[in-house]
Amino acid sequence: MKILTTNYITCAVKACKTSSNAFPLQFRDAELVQEELELNEEFIKNILPRIEWPALVQTAASLGFTTLPSTKPEGDLDEQMIKDLHTLLVETQVISGKLVCGNCQHEYNIHQGIANFLLPNHLV
Amino acid sequence: MADTTNLNDDSAQGPLGTETYEAEHVHQVYQEIAPHFSATRFKPWPIVEKFLKEMPTGSIGLDVGCGNGKYLTVNPNIYMIGSDRSSNLVQIAYDRKIHDSCVADGLSLPHPDGKLDFAISIAVIHHFSSPERRAEAIKAILATLNKQGRALIYVWALEQKNSRRGWDEGHNQDVWVPWVLSKQYTSKPNGGKGKKGNEQAEQAPKDASAQQGLANDDAETPNTEEAPKEAPKEVVYQRYYHLYRKGELETDIAAAGGVVLESGYEKDNWWAICGPK
Numbered sequence: 001m002k003i004l005t006t007n008y009i010t011c012a013v014k015a016c017k018t019s020s021n022a023f024p025l026q027f028r029d030a031e032l033v034q035e036e037l038e039l040n041e042e043f044i045k046n047i048l049p050r051i052e053w054p055a056l057v058q059t060a061a062s063l064g065f066t067t068l069p070s071t072k073p074e075g076d077l078d079e080q081m082i083k084d085l086h087t088l089l090v091e092t093q094v095i096s097g098k099l100v101c102g103n104c105q106h107e108y109n110i111h112q113g114i115a116n117f118l119l120p121n122h123l124v
Numbered sequence: 125m126a127d128t129t130n131l132n133d134d135s136a137q138g139p140l141g142t143e144t145y146e147a148e149h150v151h152q153v154y155q156e157i158a159p160h161f162s163a164t165r166f167k168p169w170p171i172v173e174k175f176l177k178e179m180p181t182g183s184i185g186l187d188v189g190c191g192n193g194k195y196l197t198v199n200p201n202i203y204m205i206g207s208d209r210s211s212n213l214v215q216i217a218y219d220r221k222i223h224d225s226c227v228a229d230g231l232s233l234p235h236p237d238g239k240l241d242f243a244i245s246i247a248v249i250h251h252f253s254s255p256e257r258r259a260e261a262i263k264a265i266l267a268t269l270n271k272q273g274r275a276l277i278y279v280w281a282l283e284q285k286n287s288r289r290g291w292d293e294g295h296n297q298d299v300w301v302p303w304v305l306s307k308q309y310t311s312k313p314n315g316g317k318g319k320k321g322n323e324q325a326e327q328a329p330k331d332a333s334a335q336q337g338l339a340n341d342d343a344e345t346p347n348t349e350e351a352p353k354e355a356p357k358e359v360v361y362q363r364y365y366h367l368y369r370k371g372e373l374e375t376d377i378a379a380a381g382g383v384v385l386e387s388g389y390e391k392d393n394w395w396a397i398c399g400p401k
C-alpha cells in the first residue's frame with residue numbers, strides 16, 4: 001500500500017466511517033519498500049490540494065518520515081518539496097504489516113504489499 | 125418476470141440475494157479462474173477509457189471490482205485505487221506496479237465518505253444477487269465521491285440478441301454463465317474442491333443461456349492457443365449474473381440515492397455516469 005492511498009482509506013466497518021478515531025488507520029509492524037518511479041510534477045502539484053495534510057503528517061511520522069512541514073505548503077512548491085512528496089506519496093509503500101482502526105481496533109493485514117479489508121462476519 | 129427457481133434449487137449454501145450465495149457463485153469462481161480470466165482481459169472499453177482520460181491531472185478515484193487492473197494503466201496523470209473481492213485477481217493487478225490495489229468487499233468499502241473525484245465499476249454490480257444488494261453496492265460507491273464526483277457503472281445487458289448468447293427482452297434475467305477453465309490453468313484434478321467442476325455444470329439451470337457451448341462469451345478475444353480441441357480436460361465454473369434490462373440501471377441508481385448524468389448502451393452492456401445528489 002502506497003502512502004498516498006492511506007489518505008483515502010479508513011475502516012471498512014460502517015459504524016467507524018463517521019468516527020474521527022478511525023482516520024487515518026494506524027500502521028503496526030510496517031515494513032517499507034521504495035521503488036523508483038518517474039516524477040510527474042504536474043500530478044504532485046495537483047494532488048496537494050486534495051490531501052488531508054494532518055492525516056498525512058501523522059501517517060508519515062509513524063513510518064519514520066519526520067521532515068514534513070506541520071502545515072500544508074502553499075503557493076509555488078520548490079523543486080525539493082515536489083521531489084520529497086513524490087518519494088513519500090508514490091515511491092514508498094508498506095509491503096507488510098497491519099493497519100489498525102483507532103475506533104474499533106480491528107486489524108487489517110498487509111501481505112506482499114496488498115491490504116485485505118474483508119471483514120469477519122460479525123463486523124459486516 | 126425473472127424466474128429464479130432453478131438458481132435457488134441448485135444452491136447448496138445460501139438463497140439468491142445473500143452473500144453466501146454470491147460467495148459460492150461469484151467470489152469462489154473468480155478466485156479459481158483468476159489467471160485464465162485475466163488472460164482474456166486486456167483491452168479497455170472505449171467509454172471507460174474516455175471517462176478516465178478526461179479526468180484532470182491529479183484526480184483521485186476508485187476502480188471497484190478492478191479485476192486484473194486493466195483500467196489502472198489507462199491514464200498516468202490520475203491516481204486510482206483498485207479493489208476486488210478476489211485476492212487472486214488483486215495479486216495480478218498489483219503486479220502491474222501502477223497505482224494501488226487492495227482486497228475489499230463492494231458493500232464494505234474501506235474509504236472515507238465524500239472524498240474521491242471519480243469511481244468506475246465495470247461489470248461488477250450485475251454479480252450482486254438481489255435488487256436491494258445491487259442498489260446498496262451503487263450506494264457504497266456514490267458515498268465515496270465528493271460533490272462533483274462522478275461514477276461510471278457498466279452492467280451486462282439482457283438485450284443482446286446479436287451476441288452469441290442471443291438473450292433478449294422477456295428472457296430470464298438471473299442466470300448462470302459458464303466459464304470453461306482451460307486445461308493449462310487447472311491446477312487440481314476435476315472437482316477436487318467442493319462441488320466444482322463438470323458435475324456442477326450439469327446442475328446449471330436448464331435455461332438456454334447456460335449451455336456449455338456458449339462459455340466464456342464475455343471474454344474479449346478468442347484465444348486460439350487455448351482452444352481445447354483435443355483431449356479437453358477443462359473445468360466448468362458457473363458464475364451468477366443478473367442481466368439488466370433497459371432502464372433498470374437508472375432505476376437502481378435512483379434507488380441508491382444517485383443522479384444519472386448520462387447513460388447508454390454499448391456492445392451488450394448498459395452503462396451510466398452518475399453522481400451523488
Ligand SMILES: [Zn+2]
Nearest residue numbers: 011016101104
Ligand atoms: Zn473500525
